[in-house]
Structures are given as C-alpha cells and as structure tokens.
Amino acid sequence: MLFRQLEPRTARTAAEVMKFALWPFAVMTVLNRVFIKAINGFVTDDYRPVYNASFEFLNGRPVYTANFDSVDPHYLYPPSGTLVIAPVAVIEYELSRWLFIALNAAAILLAWYLLLRLFKFGIGSVAAPALLLAMFASETVINTLVFTNVNGCLLLAELAFIHLLLRRRDLWAGAILGLSIAVKPTLAPLLLVAVVRGQWKVLITAIGVPVGLTALAWPLSKDPERFFTHVLPYLAKTRDYFNSSVGGNGAYFGLPHWLILLVQVTMGAVVAVSLWLLWRYYRHDELFFVTTFSGVLLTAYFLLPSLGQMYYSMMLFPFLMTVVLRNSVLRNWPAWLAIFGFMTYDKWLSDRWQDIGRTLEYLRVTFGWGLLLIVVFCVLGDRYLAARREGRLEFGIDPAWMANAPDSRDGVEEKPAPAPAPDRDDPVAPVEEREPALK
Incomplete structure (x- = not known):
C-alpha cells in the first residue's frame, strides 16, 4: 500500500496537485x-x-559553575532537569549530540502528527505536507536542531498535554506537563489553562512530578542549592543580549526603565482583556479555547518577563x-505579518544600511509577538462590541456569517479522485460503456 502511494501519477484535482508539489519540498526540507x-x-x-x-553530575562533581559574565550558552536546568537529562553523557559527545538531534527531530515529527489529528486532518490531506514544510522552514525548528536544545521535546509534551486535557485525562496531562517543567519551565503557564477549565487534578501531577524529581536529584547532586542561589538570580535579571522580550530589547536600545515598564503594563492589560473574553465567550468551544488561550498565554510569557x-x-x-477554525482570530493579514516576524528564518542584517538592518533584525521578534497579542485583542474586542451593539451577547460574540465559514472540525475528509471514464476507443472497456456503432 505504501509503495502504491508513491507511484508517480498525474494529479486529477487541485488538492492532488498541491499534495504532489508540497510533499517533495517538505520531505527534502x-x-x-x-x-x-x-x-x-x-x-x-x-x-x-x-x-x-x-x-x-554522573561523576559526582559540581554542576552549577557557569560564569554568567560571558555571553556563551550556560547550563540553566534545575536539579530535576539534570537528573532527567543526565543519560546523554553516558556516551561520547559527538554521537550523543547526533542522537539528541534525532530525538528532537522525532519529537517534532510526532508533534506534527498530533497537531494534524488535533484539528481533524489526516496524512492524506493537503494540510499534512503544508504544515510539515512550514514547521521545518521556520527559524524555531531550524535553530532548535542546529543549536541542539530540548525545544522539540517540549513541543511534543505540549501537544500530548493538549490532547490529554481535551480528553479529560487530567492526571496523565499533568504528568506530561510536570515532566516538561522539571526540565525547563517553558510550558508552566499552561497550568492556568487547566485551572480556568476546572481540571484541578492536573495540578496534582504537574506539581508533583517536578517536586518528586527534585527530591530524587537533590542527594545525588553535588551542588543543587546553587541552582537557587546562583542560577535563579541570573534568570531573574533582564539581560540585553540574545533576548527578544520587551525588557531585553529595551535595555539593548537604552530605553528608560519607566517606558519599558509602561509597555509591559499596557501589554499585560491587553493580554488580560483577551484572556477574559476568551474565557467568557469561548470556554465551551474546547478546541478553539484551549489552543487560543494557551497561545496568548505563552506569547505573553515570551514577551513580558x-x-x-x-x-x-x-x-x-x-x-x-x-x-483552520471558523472562529479563529488569525484569519487576517496583520496576524500573519506578526507571525512572519518571529517565525521566518530570514535575516534582516544589511551591509548597505547597517543601523536599519540591525534594528529590524533585533526588533522583529519583539514586534511580532507584540503585534500578535494586539491582533487577538482587537479581533475579540471588535466581536464583543459588535455583539453588544446588536444585543446578542447572551448568544456569544461570533458574527452570524461565521456559522457557514469553513472549519476543519466539520470532518470533511478529502475523497480520492474518481477513476477516469473509460476511453471510448478502449478495446478493453466493458461493452455496455462503449459508444454504440453507427449504422
């Protein structure tokens, strides 16, 4: 069956044309x-x-010895993360790095599949190669693999958490999230998604797993306390290099502290209003609510701290x-201008206009995250104000036309193209399908 799918053939529909064109690009990328x-x-x-x-760690020596005065990458994982990731040093460095790249690549591919299934798409849909190509063409996937960090595994943990959360498998969802937090707290804001949905059991394992792993790691580590006395103070500071947060870029460009704080407070208010509107009017639309609410939370978590x-x-x-959802807040061009800012692998450094190029390159991520939050706020706010004017708030804030808009949850799977009608001159066509002979 697999080889049958790979058989070269001529596309018969626009969807097949797109699939035949995108799959080679996606796979080779x-x-x-x-x-x-x-x-x-x-x-x-x-x-x-x-x-x-x-x-x-495996040899019983101190771990948290980094000199934070340098701009080189530092080891910043907590003791629980050290325990989880320690097996990578059992083998020599180069082979270990290759295996870690393979692990992250496999995690991203599995996350890609879970993401397709989350939105009711199959491998045979046009969305499959399009999404795969978009993911592996993005800066975030490329640099995760090139720099060889753990983000691919975190993405898989996020998709597994969302699937389990929507299926009300709370303890398992919390365990997956807790394991990711034990290594790196990037997904910690997703605890709020479980809280606002009333899935309190998630907290049991989401908190219990990292606490338990820390308790296991503590007696095995030489200097676990230095994570709290040496590393956490460094993480709490806003550094002015390799930092696309509002505070980081503000410090790099020399903005006064009051202005940085004003931007942070303003954007925090924008986020708070957006989250409230999502909870008030969309919490029963589970897929849209969980994915959009978590997206706004995480974007704010990247931009503001x-x-x-x-x-x-x-x-x-x-x-x-x-x-792909009919009530998406991303079906407009400003949203995708924002996404271009923080997803594209393009570099804007210019040999001819060095100052302008450097400014564009360093600010595009910050502006992208910020613009995305503003777009969400404006779309939801516009829907709310329109619904209030028209007196239909009790029925929700989606406009009437949205009911007939396309949506991946409609479950319309692409059907294979029908077999071509037999050629009229085909000698093997059934007799009843041949054109009668003229007399």
Missing part, C-alpha cells in the same frame, strides 16, 4: 534540516553545556494552527 544543517552545527552550541553538566528567545515560538504552533 526535513532531511536537509536534520542531516545537513543540524549535523553541521553553528557557533552557538546549546548542547555542549548540557552535556558537560550531565557528565559532571525577563527572557524571551525567538525559538521559543515553537510552542505557538498549536495556536497558529487555529487558522
């Missing part, structure tokens, strides 16, 4: 990113400090996929 770009590596190496710390890096945007893939 994946192979290039994994076996060429990732293996080649880059001057930025997120894996080396992780490997070194794991090696020191002390540290936000471009490749964190991988966690927004479920939110971006909501564009």
